[in-house]
Amino acid sequence: MKRVLFALAALAAVSAPAMADEALAKAKNCMACHAVDKKLVGPAYKDVAKKYAGDAKAADMLAAKIQKGGSGVWGAVPMPANPQVNDAEAKKLAAWVLSLK
Numbered sequence: 001m002k003r004v005l006f007a008l009a010a011l012a013a014v015s016a017p018a019m020a021d022e023a024l025a026k027a028k029n030c031m032a033c034h035a036v037d038k039k040l041v042g043p044a045y046k047d048v049a050k051k052y053a054g055d056a057k058a059a060d061m062l063a064a065k066i067q068k069g070g071s072g073v074w075g076a077v078p079m080p081a082n083p084q085v086n087d088a089e090a091k092k093l094a095a096w097v098l099s100l101k
């Protein structure tokens, strides 16, 4: 029984934050332009994760871009600023995007 509980706790630890962050992305309207695994108006989050895999500066750079918006990386369409996202949320969202594979 103990082992089962441990397995469940481990599972919850792995999957719960990811789900919470996807809910945050939905709540902040990110999913209006993005999907995890296909391109909409903006790039698929999995493609973003692939592009910056191994880039230690990516989390900070993306957190700033999520808040301020930006253009020129994925095509002609710019991402508008997202003033509804605060610093902590931007970091969380950037870390979540980079964790997708």
Ligand code: HEC
Pocket (backbone or CB within 6 Å): 025, 028, 029, 030, 031, 032, 033, 034, 041, 042, 043, 048, 062, 065, 066, 070, 071, 072, 073, 074, 075, 076, 077, 078, 079, 080, 082, 085, 093, 094, 097
């Ligand atoms: C109005 C549409 C729109 C909304 C809303 C939007 N994005 Fe984007 N996003 C884009 C576009 C378009 C790009 C590509 C910009 C570029 O080519 O530089 C992009 C790029 C990105 C990138 C990659 C940036 C890079 O430099 O590689 C990330 C990460 C991202 N968005 C996260 C978010 C998050 C998190 C939110 C919610 C707070 C969000 N986006 C809301 C359209 C949007």
